[in-house]
Amino acid sequence: MLGKVKTIVQFAPKKRLIRIEVNGDIAKTYIVENYGNSKQWEKVQVNDCLEGLVWADEEGKIIDADSKISVLR
DSSP, X not given: OEEEEEEXXXXXXXXXXXXXXXXXXXXXXXXXXXXXXXXXXXXXXXXOEEEOOXXXXXXXXXXXXXXXXXXXX
């Protein structure tokens, strides 16, 4: 699935909220520093297009932080 990063908010010392537009809806994922999946999200910036997104909860609009993403620039 494809999406575009809308906002990145650092809301705790080691935790970020990333909001991503997917098919016209705003979804979110939480990234915790030093977790195994955090390395792939370090390079993500606002307005980046991402591919490889997978729903953790489609109804709740939550993206799986373990999605194998690629940044399209």
